[in-house]
Amino acid sequence: MTTPSLILLTAGVLMMLSVVASKMSDKYGVPALIFFLGIGMLAGTDGPGGIDFDNAWAANMVGTVALAFILFSGGLDTNWRAMRPVLARGAVLSSLGVVATAALVGLFAWAALGFPLPVGMLLGAIISSTDAAAVFSILRSRGVALRGNLRPLLELESGSNDPMAIFLTLGMTQIVSVPDFAWSGLLVAFLVNMSFGAAVGLLIGAGAGWLFNRIRLDNIGLYPVFGMSLVLVTFGTAELVKGNGFLAVYLCGIMMNRSDFAYKRTVTKFHDGLAWLMQIFIFLALGLLVNPSHLPGVAVKALLFAAFLMAVARPVAVAFGLWGSAFSMRERAMISWTGLRGAVPIVLATFPLMAGFEGSDMVFNMVFFTVVTSVLLQGTLLMPVARCLGVDEPLAPRPAYSLEIERFGQMQGETQEVEILPDMPVVGMAIADLDIPDDVIILLIGRGNDFLVPRGQTRLRPHDTLLLLGKGPTVRGAIETILSPAPVARVVNLPVDPLATLPLSTEEKYISKQVVVVGYGRVGRRVCDALAARGIPFVVAEQTRELVEELRGRGIPAVSGDASTAMALAQAHVARAAVLVITVRDAMKARQMVDIAITLNPDITIMARAASGMEATLLEQGQKGKIFIAEHELADGMVRDVLKCMRAGTPNGGKPAQKG
Structure with missing residues (x-):
């Protein structure tokens, strides 16, 4: 008999196994999602767990909510300054690149694998988004990073291409399952969906920082809860006005990252942990939903489908999106190879299951098999490919602990962090040469696992994190000076009161x-x-x-x-x-x-x-x-x-x- 205590025990054991399995991911260089899926499959009908779970609606609901929190966390953790140089190219890859991938893969499924054209296009739409988080988890486990603007481009693409893939999937699902569906309405629906979603995300994100600073909660632990409510409100509002909720929460996270609000680090860390929990929920649910005994029946077609996706569709989409850019051929080859598929395609594959049209089970199994193949093959060979192309470099040490200081009590002024990126002109400059106001203090410098007390002769290095203290307008002015493309060396003046400083x-x-x-x-x-x-x-x-x-x-x-x-x-x-x-x-x-x-x-x-x-x-x-x-x-x-x-x-x- 299934009791609440048994359900809670089973859920706790599965979550615990998933957390422990993430250590194996770091050890063997395979994305954690494979282990999460494996645990779900072992617990399912065909595994020793024997849990009978075939509710596509419940899996889709879990996936939708989880994706909303994952995308918000991704936006909240996005370094917008690093994204600026690749904004245009990232936007092309996450929109037209997704459409190109979906079209090419859909035509292949129709011409080579025998799927009806609408179903083939649905398969292409479902599988068109990428998961860069899996790439970076492998690189971090090996202490390796990607050179130049590769990382920000991949992060921007993977964070912003999900809304387009979701829209295409929902549209193609209607075309396949609804007789006499009007194609002409898709363009208008697309414009409304994206514009309204973007507007809701930007507006709520712009006001969220103001709310955080004025709500004055007595318990610090309520600030992350308030952040959760913002995600739900943003997603729900966007969907209510026919906008794209996923785009809205992602943009809301980016806008909040750009603002300085109370307990920002606490909220960011909480949502990072919550995003991991949501990933575990997604893959456990989808692992339970799939029947491994049905996968051999689609193995041959799925392998051909995955091979075309990795060897043809993704490289063509990348070549199109980066046409005329400054990225070298080696970098473009690496971007093509890092198009791993992750949680989103499997979640999107539940929409056809809910629609219940003929062949929807095969669509789900094809997508599931393709994602697993992509992750295993591309994820395992990621390091050798990066090394062969010469685009890898040692991972820059980052501070083990944040320098952020939470604002409370009677503290005067405010503190802000600024990260020194490798391509900034201030790299190599001495603190004394920075043209920042005299009433702004650089309290600490985070360098690797150490904290440094800054001196006038201390020179800035790539990935240093500076903690600045001063009044709001002046400290923000100092940050703009540090981030300036051509910082002006300060004119050294004697301080007004030499006794005020050591x-x-x-x-x-x-x-x-x-x-x-x-x-x-x-x-x-x-x-x-x-x-x-x-x-x-x-x-x-x-x-x-x-x-x-x-x-x-x-x-x-x-x-x-x-x-x-x-x-x-x-x-x-x-x-x-x-x-x-x-x-x-x-x-x-x-x-x-x-x-x-x-x-x-x-x-x-x-x-x-x-x-x-x-x-x-x-x-x-x-x-x-x-x-x-x-x-x-x-x-x-x-x-x-x-x-x-x-x-x-x-x-x-x-x-x-x-x-x-």
Whole structure:
């Protein structure tokens, strides 16, 4: 008997096996989708699992929802700056290239394999979209990348060609299954479908960043949930107005990627994991839906079909789409070979199954067999082909952890990341030569698996990730300067206040794993003296310029400024500090310092003073460390001495103990 507990157990086991199988994908260089499909087939009717699943409508529903989230995640993770140089060519490949592939394959299925012409064209439409994610998963597992603009072109093509393939499939399904279907209406339907879908995606995507920044949710975990709701609203709205929902969610993701919204990294990572979950759902469902015992009956035709697709249709479509471009013949050959088929064609093959026309089962099996053949053959030979064509290169190291700082609390200004691409003119330039505003700070540089504290002489390298801090308009202006095709070297001017920043000659030990002491009054001075006596490096942040000049005269690193602002704490390099000691009396300003410090450095330990329990409660929220209340510390010190005296048997002849 099938019970809810058994269903949940089975689903959990299948998902767990799929996640574990992804490790085998990395090891053997075969896309994970093959393992996901294999697990689904083993669990199905013809496998040891014996699960009877033949509901094409349910599989199509799962596939549609999953594809919406996958495409949104792809758009959200799209580096638009990298796409710009290949935008025109990518658009041609994802539209006219898809039509050319569908037409060529459809004619072959009709002329060589004996399918009726409408069914052959339906097969061509279904199989016309590509899956570049499978390509890049293989390359990453081998530590290899593709040179030049190959990667952005393939990413753009694969992310944007699904809507065209879906439209063609739905149109051809109607032609095959609906008698006397009017062909003339397809052109109008195409224009409405694409234009309305694009409009909905662009409009919602443009407003999504604004919504994220103003909704002010109390729980951070609700921001990804809000992102999920945007996907459903975007897709549903586009479909409701007869637009293309898949195009809408993809463009919505791209628009959100271009905006700077609250908890962007959290939302992006969540949707990346959700996209993986959706892929597992798709392939498990489709693996369950297929009957492996039916595949041998279409094996010969499917192999010929796949061979024509890989050897003729794809290369011709690529040659057409890249005609007159700057891509070399080797690069065009690589683009032709990386036209792997993935989830979308198998999902699209469920539309004929739902239509139920004669031969729809054979269409599904043909597509399934072709996708598996494409992935196994092209995926396995991907590395040798790339190496033979000379278009591979070592994968550039990327930071293991994001440099993003989430905005919350009383932090002033905003932070933004910018990635230095290999073809940018700023590659090789020193930080001091960048013509960016003086009130914009480069906090950190992510390079490989390391974080670097930038100095004036630090030179930028390809794939460096810069974390900038400043006011919104100025930091965006700085990014435009960095991304400019011809950046202007800055004219070096002396800073308005040289005491506001540490000298370039400051030793590394004072800007990494150091102690930052805010305030140099009586308490701050005692803390600094104790640290100096023990050889512990520290930096002082003090608002009084005379004290800062005195400290620097004694060789003590110090910066002048209000430490309740992000700029002053950033100049003391709190982002790389081990401990922050706040010795000022103002509890409200101290609270702002705590918020800023945690934002810049979530792992920092904070010590602060408080005048009362209420102030201590205010300062303790959300930070690790200790709050010292003056009266409590005095009482604790006296108690310690009393206990020490009692254990020693009333020393000093009964005289009171003296505190030094």
